[in-house]
Amino acid sequence: MGVRSGLLVKTPLEPWIYNKISGRVGMAGQITRQMIESYQLHHLKTTLALAAERSPYYRRLLTGLALDKIGSLKDLRNIPFTTAADIKANSMGMLCVSQSEISRVVTLSSSGTTGRPKRVFFTTTDQELTRDFFRCGMSTLVQPGDRVLILLPGKAPGGVGRLLAEGLQRMGVHAVPHGIVQDVRKTLEVMERERINALVGIPTQVLALARYGPPAQNNYGLSVKNMLLSTDYLPRAIIAAIEKAWNCRVYNHYGMTEMGLGGGIECQARSGLHLREADLYFEIINPDSGENLPDGEEGELVFTTLTRQGMPLIRYRTGDLASFIPNPCSCGTVLKRLTRVKDRIEGRVPLGGGGYLSMSMLDEALFAVDGVINFKAAIAAANGPDRLSIEVQLADWAGREVLDQISKSILSISEIAKNVHQGYLTLAPVQVDRSAVLWPPTKRCIQEPSLT
Ligand SMILES: [Zn+2]
Known part of the structure; x- marks a missing residue:
């Protein structure tokens, strides 16, 4: 087990990163920021050189830039960004290996109506780094002998669910790959039958499990201790509802396919994400000017891959808003801490009477209502x-009173109340979907159908 600081176990990512940097299995505490940063600089330069040499897209982009003059992490700021649109238009041109060396292609269909899908390529080595990150990250919350249900897609080789299961098996944890939840009752039966005591899932899916029975009624006598919810944005209201229903601890994982699926995970302090700093270099930028922001200021999260072979990404703009937390984590690590991602830049809808509305505001208000x-x-x-x-999916037992609470909750958002009061916004009656099949998890955002 890790080194204790007070009552908290230090994030296992720290000794893991120390090991990757030094090549030695060492005690936590021997690592310094300076060690991490010189390792990152070395690997940034290697990645830039690889991309300039092997990728036709990056060769063009990096031409004329004095890559050999890069002497500090700050010098990376002179390198252009990569965007989601760049990947859509040029994914093949970003490859740094031959196609025969690619073991996995992930195609991400865009949520919008236009454009080509994004394709992201990985080699066997790239996938092994992800599996190893999952193994290490999960040791924050599970131990050998635990029985973990994996409610993620990708049970096929190379899929996210499979990589996670393989990582868990390496640490002596019994992994039960399940896939996305469709029928809540059936999944709860699997949990009971398999004596599941930890799980990994998508927030709304796990919320549906936790809210299957009426409040105060214990679901199936489950004893889930710890769980990891993986998503771009994890509402506090969902954490509170699940922890209350199951008397368990919820940890947040943040990642996206472009990061190699895994990006960062909370430690036992659960107050910010520690990042996969040996494989990824993160920056926070002003989304308008592109300038780097100091720790503590919220901006767009940008990352550069440090160890990716198949398709390295340089200064990739995630579109997610977050900030680095300036003061150290109470677990005592030297690793950086990222706030939970709050919103997507494009996810904020301006309102006529001032202010904006975002999915995270609605999430906190609506998921706080039991039954949603x-x-x-x-x-x-x-x-x-x-x-x-607003269309809601409700638990079976939820009655009329839940709809009343939802309406009140929507108006508890001050931006909505103000705009309704001033006549800039009207609220349609809340629609209810009571089908037994859960909606498939998708990127959650406010739709703007006729704003053209
Ligand atoms: Zn920590």
Whole structure:
């Protein structure tokens, strides 16, 4: 087990990163920021050289830049960004290996209506780094002998669920790959039958499990101790609801396919994400000017891969908003801490009477209502005030009183109340979907159908 600082175990990512940097299995505490940063600088230069030599896309982009003059991490700021649109248009041109060396291609269909899908390529070595990150990260919350249900897609070789299961098996944890939840009752039966005591899933899916029975009724006599919820944004209201229903601890993982699936995970302090700093170099930038922001200021998260072979990404703009937390984590690590990602830049919808509405505001208000398991939101501009429509998916037992609470909760968002009061916004009656099949998890955002 890791080194204790007070009552908290230090993040296992620290000795893991120390080991990757030094090549030695060492005690936590021997690592310094300076060691991490000189390792990152070395690998940044290697990545830039690899991309300039092997990738036709990056060769063009990096031509004329004095890559050999890069002497500090700050010098990276002179290198252009890579965007999601760049990947869509040039994914093949970003490859640094021959196609025969690619073992996994992930195709991400865009949520919008236009454009090509994003394709991200990985070699066997790239995938092994992810498996190893999952093994290390999961040791924050599970131990040998635990029985972990994996409610993630990708049970096939190379898929996220499979890589996680393989990582867990390496540490003597019994992994039960399940896939996405469709029928809540059936999944709860699997949990009971398999004597599951930890799980990894997507927030709204696990919320649906936790809210299957009426409040205060114990679901199936489960004894889940710890769980990891993996997503771009994890609402506090969902954490509170699940922890209350199951008397367990919720940890947050943040990652995206472009990062190699894994990006960062909370330690036992659960107050910010520690990052996969040996494989990824993170920056926070002002999304408008592109300038780097100091720790503590919120901006767009940007990362550069340090060890990726198949398709390195240089200064990739995630579109996610977060900040680095300036003061050290109470677990005592020297690793950086990222706030939970709050919103997508494109996910903030401006309101006519001032301010904006985002999915995270709606999430906190609506998921706080017991009985809500998911919802969709849309804002349409007609020839008058904007109209906000919300469709909710409710637990079976939820009655009329839950709908009343939802309406109150929507108006508890001050931006909504103000705009409704001033006549800039109207609220459509809340629609309810009571189908037994859960909505498939997708990137959650406010739809803007007729804002053209
Ligand atoms: Zn920590």
